[in-house]
Amino acid sequence: MGAKDKNAKAKRAEARARRAVIDTAIDMSWTGLSPGRSGNVSCRWKDGMLITPTGMVYDDIRPRDIVYVDAEGGVPAKKSRKPSSEWRFHLAAYHARPDMNAVVHTHSMHATVLACAHEKIPAFHYMVAIAGGKDVPLVPYAMFGTEELADEVGKALCERTACLMANHGQLALGKTLDDALELAGEIEVLATQYCKVLELGEPHILPDADMKRVLQRFKTYGQRGQDD
Numbered sequence: 001m002g003a004k005d006k007n008a009k010a011k012r013a014e015a016r017a018r019r020a021v022i023d024t025a026i027d028m029s030w031t032g033l034s035p036g037r038s039g040n041v042s043c044r045w046k047d048g049m050l051i052t053p054t055g056m057v058y059d060d061i062r063p064r065d066i067v068y069v070d071a072e073g074g075v076p077a078k079k080s081r082k083p084s085s086e087w088r089f090h091l092a093a094y095h096a097r098p099d100m101n102a103v104v105h106t107h108s109m110h111a112t113v114l115a116c117a118h119e120k121i122p123a124f125h126y127m128v129a130i131a132g133g134k135d136v137p138l139v140p141y142a143m144f145g146t147e148e149l150a151d152e153v154g155k156a157l158c159e160r161t162a163c164l165m166a167n168h169g170q171l172a173l174g175k176t177l178d179d180a181l182e183l184a185g186e187i188e189v190l191a192t193q194y195c196k197v198l199e200l201g202e203p204h205i206l207p208d209a210d211m212k213r214v215l216q217r218f219k220t221y222g223q224r225g226q227d228d
Contacts, residue, residue, distance in 0.1 A: 014050075017043055018063035021050050024104065024177040025058040033184055034106035039169070040084035043177055044094055044101040047071040051090055053081035085145040092154035093173055100161065100173040102180040110191035111170035114138075118166050121187070121194050123206040126214045130186050131162040131172075134211040141166035162187050 025041040028034050037058070042051035048070040052058070056065060067083040069075055073091060075083060084090070090103045114121065121128055121136035128135055137156045142149035153171065156163040161173040162183055170187050174180030197203045206214075 014045070015063055017045060017050055018066040020177050021052060021066050022058070022061050022063065024102075024181050025052050025061065027181060028104060028106055028184070029058050031185070033104075033108045033181075033188060034169075038107040040086050040090070040105050041177070041180075042084075042087075042090045042103045049087075049090055049094060049103075051083050051087055054084050056081070088145065088147060088150035089153040089171070092150040093157050093171070096154040096157045097161070097173055100175060100180075102174045102177040103171065104174070104177070104180040104184045105169060105171045106184050106188070107169040108184065108188040108191070110195050111164055111188050112168070113195060114191050115164040115169060116167050119194075120164060121190055122203070123211050124194055124197055124203045125190065126206060126211070127186070128190060129211060129214045129218050130183065130190075132160045133215070134206075134208055136160070136170075136187060136190065137163050139163050139165045141168070144168065164191075 021041050021043055025039070028039055028041065029036070033039070037055060040052045042049045045068060048068060050066050050068055052061065053065050053067055065081050067075060067081050068077060069083050069087050069091065071091070073087065086105060093103050094100065115138065118138060120138040123134050137160060139149070139152045139156045142152055149165070153163065153165065157173065162171065164170050170184065172180050172184040172187055174183055194203070
């Protein structure tokens with residue numbers, strides 16, 4: 001394959017990635033996971049990421065509006081849109097989890113309620129393990145768009161694929177954009193269930209030993225561990 005063909009192929013791949021970021025953001029909004037212009041979406045690209053622009057209605061975003069942010073937080077393209085104000089914690093997530101390729105941040109109702117109450121999601125149900133541990137952790141409050149918040153998010157995601165952010169919302173990672181969006185939906189379901197359990201009284205939290213066994217089982221859950 002010649003240089004011209006390789007360049008054309010690379011451009012097509014980037015166009016598909018930009019379109020996928022938009023489609024994921026629209027799905028996030030239409031399913032109610034993040035109302036209006038709230039939330040943001042990115043995917044890993046080259047040494048950085050492709051991320052939704054700040055302040056634009058998702059239905060109005062076109063592939064050219066998606067912003068490439070490099071590994072250092074720079075925006076090389078001179079005529080680029082401004083990236084989401086939360087680009088810092090997206091980069092922090094990718095640095096913390098080199099095995100993940102997509103980030104979805106939402107202001108989903110019940111996850112945000114818990115985040116505003118400074119409540120993590122503990123092991124009230126074994127499915128909490130879907131985020132990779134015995135709970136869905138709560139990141140301490142820091143101003144949106146700051147390095148402080150990005151640092152806290154990076155710490156929380158070293159051993160998790162999702163977290164809540166105090167007085168803010170939730171964040172979910174995935175190997176693909178579909179995976180990240182699906183996990184964000186799962187986190188909202190768990191948050192909804194946990195809020196309802198709290199209405200009934202003191203929740204019954206599964207012991208660490210039980211969650212350890214669940215996490216071990218999750219390694220081969222579904223089609224995991226099967227030969228290709």
